[in-house]
Amino acid sequence: xxxxxxxxxxxxxTSLRTKLFCSCSADxxxxxxxxxxCPICLGLPGTLPLLNRKxxxxxxxxxxxxxxxxxxxxxxxxxxxxYPDLPKNFQITQYNAHEITSIGFDGVVEYDSKKVRIxxxxxxxxxxxxxxEGSMETSLYTLVDYNRAGVALVEIVTEPDFEDPKDVRxxxxxxxxxxxxxxxxxxxLEGSVRCxxxxxxxxxxxxxxxxxxxxxxxxxxxxxxxxxxxxxxxKGMEVKSETRHWDDARRVTIQSRVKEEEQDYRYFPExxxxxxxxxxxxxxxxxxxxxELPDARKARFVEKFGLSEQVAQVLINDKYLADFFEExxxxxxxxxxxxxxxxxxxxxxxxxxxGIRSLRIKPLHIAELAKMVDxxxxxxxxxxxILQEIVKSGEMPSQVAEKLNAVQISDxxxxxxxxxxxxxxxxxAVKDALQNxxxxxxxxxxxxxxxxxxxxxxxxxxxxxxxxxxxx
Amino acid sequence: xxxxxxxxxxxxxxxxxxxxxAEGYVAKILxxxxxxxxxxxxxxxxxxxxxxxxxRIDKMVxxxxxxxxxxxxxxxxxxxxxxxxxxxxxxxxxxEDYVPPYNATVIDRLQQEGAIILGxxxxxxxxxxxxxxxxxxxxxxxxxxxxxxxxxxSGGSAASLAAAEATLALGSxxxxxxxxxxxxxxxxxxxxxxxxxxxxxxxxxxxxxELIGPMGRSASDVALMLSCIAGRDSMDHTTLxxxxxxxxxxxxxxxxxxxxxxxxxxxxxxxxxxxxxxVHEAANKLESLDASIEEISINSLQYALASYYTIxxxxxxxxxxxxxxxxxxLHMNPEGxxxxxxxxxxxxxxxxxxxxxxxxxxxxxxxxxxxxxxxxAQQIRTLMRQELAGIFKKLDLLIAPTMPVMPFKIGEKIDxxxxxxxxxxxxxxxxxxxxxxISVPCTFKDNLPIGLQIMGNxxxxxxxxxxxxxxxxxxxxxxxxxx
Numbered sequence: 001x002x003x004x005x006x007x008x009x010x011x012x013x014t015s016l017r018t019k020l021f022c023s024c025s026a027d028x029x030x031x032x033x034x035x036x037x038c039p040i041c042l043g044l045p046g047t048l049p050l051l052n053r054k055x056x057x058x059x060x061x062x063x064x065x066x067x068x069x070x071x072x073x074x075x076x077x078x079x080x081x082x083y084p085d086l087p088k089n090f091q092i093t094q095y096n097a098h099e100i101t102s103i104g105f106d107g108v109v110e111y112d113s114k115k116v117r118i119x120x121x122x123x124x125x126x127x128x129x130x131x132x133e134g135s136m137e138t139s140l141y142t143l144v145d146y147n148r149a150g151v152a153l154v155e156i157v158t159e160p161d162f163e164d165p166k167d168v169r170x171x172x173x174x175x176x177x178x179x180x181x182x183x184x185x186x187x188x189l190e191g192s193v194r195c196x197x198x199x200x201x202x203x204x205x206x207x208x209x210x211x212x213x214x215x216x217x218x219x220x221x222x223x224x225x226x227x228x229x230x231x232x233x234x235k236g237m238e239v240k241s242e243t244r245h246w247d248d249a250r251r252v253t254i255q256s257r258v259k260e261e262e263q264d265y266r267y268f269p270e271x272x273x274x275x276x277x278x279x280x281x282x283x284x285x286x287x288x289x290x291x292e293l294p295d296a297r298k299a300r301f302v303e304k305f306g307l308s309e310q311v312a313q314v315l316i317n318d319k320y321l322a323d324f325f326e327e328x329x330x331x332x333x334x335x336x337x338x339x340x341x342x343x344x345x346x347x348x349x350x351x352x353x354x355g356i357r358s359l360r361i362k363p364l365h366i367a368e369l370a371k372m373v374d375x376x377x378x379x380x381x382x383x384x385x386i387l388q389e390i391v392k393s394g395e396m397p398s399q400v401a402e403k404l405n406a407v408q409i410s411d412x413x414x415x416x417x418x419x420x421x422x423x424x425x426x427x428x429a430v431k432d433a434l435q436n437x438x439x440x441x442x443x444x445x446x447x448x449x450x451x452x453x454x455x456x457x458x459x460x461x462x463x464x465x466x467x468x469x470x471x472x
Numbered sequence: 473x474x475x476x477x478x479x480x481x482x483x484x485x486x487x488x489x490x491x492x493x494a495e496g497y498v499a500k501i502l503x504x505x506x507x508x509x510x511x512x513x514x515x516x517x518x519x520x521x522x523x524x525x526x527x528r529i530d531k532m533v534x535x536x537x538x539x540x541x542x543x544x545x546x547x548x549x550x551x552x553x554x555x556x557x558x559x560x561x562x563x564x565x566x567x568e569d570y571v572p573p574y575n576a577t578v579i580d581r582l583q584q585e586g587a588i589i590l591g592x593x594x595x596x597x598x599x600x601x602x603x604x605x606x607x608x609x610x611x612x613x614x615x616x617x618x619x620x621x622x623x624x625x626s627g628g629s630a631a632s633l634a635a636a637e638a639t640l641a642l643g644s645x646x647x648x649x650x651x652x653x654x655x656x657x658x659x660x661x662x663x664x665x666x667x668x669x670x671x672x673x674x675x676x677x678x679x680x681x682e683l684i685g686p687m688g689r690s691a692s693d694v695a696l697m698l699s700c701i702a703g704r705d706s707m708d709h710t711t712l713x714x715x716x717x718x719x720x721x722x723x724x725x726x727x728x729x730x731x732x733x734x735x736x737x738x739x740x741x742x743x744x745x746x747x748x749x750x751v752h753e754a755a756n757k758l759e760s761l762d763a764s765i766e767e768i769s770i771n772s773l774q775y776a777l778a779s780y781y782t783i784x785x786x787x788x789x790x791x792x793x794x795x796x797x798x799x800x801x802l803h804m805n806p807e808g809x810x811x812x813x814x815x816x817x818x819x820x821x822x823x824x825x826x827x828x829x830x831x832x833x834x835x836x837x838x839x840x841x842x843x844x845x846x847x848x849a850q851q852i853r854t855l856m857r858q859e860l861a862g863i864f865k866k867l868d869l870l871i872a873p874t875m876p877v878m879p880f881k882i883g884e885k886i887d888x889x890x891x892x893x894x895x896x897x898x899x900x901x902x903x904x905x906x907x908x909x910i911s912v913p914c915t916f917k918d919n920l921p922i923g924l925q926i927m928g929n930x931x932x933x934x935x936x937x938x939x940x941x942x943x944x945x946x947x948x949x950x951x952x953x954x955x
Contacts (some may be wrong), residue, residue, distance in 0.1 A: 039572075039573060039574050042799065043794050043799075044563070044572065044573070044574075044575060044677070044800065045554065045567065045570070045572070045676075045794070046552075046553075046560075046572065046672070046674055047562070047574075047672070048671065048672055048675040048707065048708050048709065048710075049709075050706075050707065050710065051708065074931040078790050080789075080790050080793060080837070082793065082796070082811075082812070082813060082815055083811075084798055087794065087799065088793065089793035089794050089796060090790050090793055097849065141806075144798070189641040252803075264838055264839050265631045266789070266790070266834065266837035266842075267531060267837075267840060267842075268786060268787075268790070268837055268842070269847060270707075271678075271679035271680035271710075271787060272676075272679050272709065272710060273709055274709055284762070455647045468919075
């Protein structure tokens with residue numbers, strides 16, 4: 001059954017120092033309620049919005065990267081509606097009508113050899129937050145925290161071009177990486193990226209799903225909603241056009257508690273912010289200043305470091321991981337080994353949300369680890385044990401190896417002593433080994449055992465063969 | 473009794489040279505206020521620190537410190553301009569106890585020049601009205617006839633000047649709110665070019681139309697006050713990128729050769745005969761000063777009121793949405809209310825005129841009507857700007873009545889909103905097009921004042937004030953009620 005999925009993504013410009021229209025800090029997290037506020041973001045009588053020009057640049061950069069058209073004049077509109085998290089009871093946002101456009105429109109993004117069209121990109125202010133003591137159901141009051149009110153937000157609206165929930169995940173992965181590479185948004189911060197989705201099955205009515213807490217939940221919400229709409233259809237009923245909320249604890253979409261009426265937002269131009277005419281020069285300047293973006297970086301990883309497409313993709317999906325890799329590759333020239341350690345081993349220790357940054361390990365560690373294995377200072381098995389230690393402790397691999405007494409014995413004399421002792425103790429096996437190749441492995445196993453795995457296996461094997469040869 | 477009606481410049485000069493004490497002068501004005509407020513009601517609140525501030529000025533004078541241009545000059549501030557620590561009500565129940573945590577830019581600038589705020593002047597609620605009857609603190613009365621309105625919405629500011637309760641006053645003008653009461657009270661009031669004076673701290677009624685402006689008993693007083701408040705402000709993106717200047721410097725240079733047009737439509741048969749006659753007489757006097765006079769027509773004027781009220785009300789409906797009793801101002805116990813019910817209940821405390829404008833404004837912005845009303849109103853505005861730009865290529869100034877009618881009796885028009893709106897016909901054009909306009913006392917008829925309006929091109933304040941000054945010199949009219 002065919003499905004059409006569209007996204008409405010909100011991304012905070014967390015890299016800004018201040019809010020969109022005042023000088024309050026853009027970093028509102030972990031602050032006492034209503035302490036990150038001023039007369040302007042509280043909308044006190046007589047105050048006027050002062051546009052953060054940097055926000056305009058960041059939003060334009062996002063528009064450029066999403067291959068959208070950008071206007072030469074940026075204008076703001078008021079979206080009027082009453083809600084307690086809105087200090088002015090209107091939101092300053094953008095609008096596409098009457099020959100005025102938002103900061104980006106008519107874009108297209110390629111991901112995983114597919115395409116999604118971007119309908120519009122607009123710059124707007126985030127509202128405050130409603131806070132409930134305990135849960136929404138049990139709380140006696142709704143409390144309002146305006147710390148977030150006025151934080152710069154970029155809204156990205158796609159056309160309903162997705163036909164598979166998996167594609168949504170792939171697209172969102174790419175978008176996150178783009179935002180990280182642009183350096184405009186720290187997507188790991190709670191609530192810094194949010195996503196509403198709309199889903200219509202088999203040409204049916206559109207259902208909008210809000211309250212999706214993170215990008216990773218979006219795919220799950222869509223899958224649930226598709227099966228819900230399917231079963232509604234199978235019961236012979238019609239899917240209603242409505243807004244539903246994603247309940248991430250129960251993993252279902254539920255009808256909004258408050259029935260949302262058809263809102264008339266009475267958009268009109270914000271009289272306090274004259275249209276900003278920056279011509280097309282700004283776009284050109286920004287294009288020149290654009291940092292390396294995920295697609296180009298991936299190609300470079302493949303080209304310069306000889307990484308496989310897959311490994312490069314895994315690194316690129318998380319800018320922190322990609323940076324981690326590049327730093328490691330600078331410290332040790334076997335970049336493929338560094339990449340393998342990151343992608344196959346290190347990623348196993350990271351949780352989905354915080355990623356590698358939650359670990360105490362640094363590129364320096366991985367570079368050293370890869371080098372020690374390459375130079376046979378430690379075995380690969382030992383290296384994996386060491387990794388387990390250092391992700392927690394942040395100690396250098398060489399220190400841990402020392403502590404574990406795990407450095408490989410590649411000193412010939414020391415190994416010959418061990419081999420001599422094994423040959424003395426296993427006389428019949430030695431005899432057998434002269435005829436049977438498999439028994440050589442048994443002797444090697446004994447050597448490894450008596451060195452607690454520290455013997456350099458290659459060298460030990462060589463010495464065993466040499467000694468056997470001298471017997472015959 | 474010592475005079476309490478000195479001009480601002482004269483007063484500041486005397487305070488600075490020590491011949492008049494600021495404290496003494498302020499005390500005398502406060503006595504005057506005590507005496508006349510019962511019958512006039514210019515003020516909503518008085519500043520109880522005024523005398524202390526005056527004393528500080530005197531001390532600075534004694535210490536030989538550098539003094540500002542308005543040292544010790546007592547001023548009235550319209551109560552929709554925010555004053556830190558001093559209640560700012562907008563004459564509304566919604567802000568009855570609201571004390572702003574910050575100063576409007578104009579207040580900072582005036583205080584830096586040494587001005588002393590006597591108090592907050594009465595107005596129509598949120599500056600919506602032409603009579604000052606729509607104040608939830610009760611009406612202000614016209615000092616020339618207490619049975620009549622002082623005009624509005626800056627009625628308290630104008631009355632305070634005519635009744636010798638202040639030396640200068642700040643008003644705000646959205647569609648004539650400075651000029652109308654200036655005309656009705658026989659004082660001078662200037663609406664500057666849009667963007668010349670910061671709106672930061674002016675409680676918004678219709679942002680794209682309104683501005684703070686100076687009011688006084690003479691053109692030079694108004695020029696001096698404008699010099700102190702004008703110029704770009706980083707807190708207001710809509711201010712123009714211009715410096716202030718000394719608007720008094722060339723005020724006495726006369727208007728020889730200045731080309732003046734009389735706006736034909738504004739002195740037509742619909743206008744009170746006495747008003748039309750007063751404009752003709754004024755034209756003759758200006759001609760005697762070697763200015764040239766000709767009649768001109770503004771064709772788009774017929775659409776001005778419709779355009780003005782559409783835009784103003786649309787902006788009102790959005791600007792006033794924030795008054796919901798949740799964060800500041802009116803406080804209601806939220807117990808037992810859902811959000812929407814709470815809003816409804818709290819917002820029922822607006823006065824009837826404000827509610828009327830919010831409802832009309834909400835309607836004109838509704839989807840499906842936006843193109844029919846708001847967009848059309850903006851198109852008319854563009855048309856008017858173009859037409860006036862053409863006119864100002866040929867002419868330097870325009871003259872017209874400020875108000876097409878004489879001051880109403882109190883209560884006369886309160887139930888006839890449309891008739892009241894019609895009285896703004898001559899003033900709204902300056903707001904729609906952003907040009908400066910001044911009302912100067914013209915004459916009296918049956919002991920009631922009539923004002924003359926002079927309009928100029930964008931940023932022509934200097935010429936406007938020069939013309940107003942020149943006119944004053946040949947047109948001696950009472951500007952203050954007998955003390």
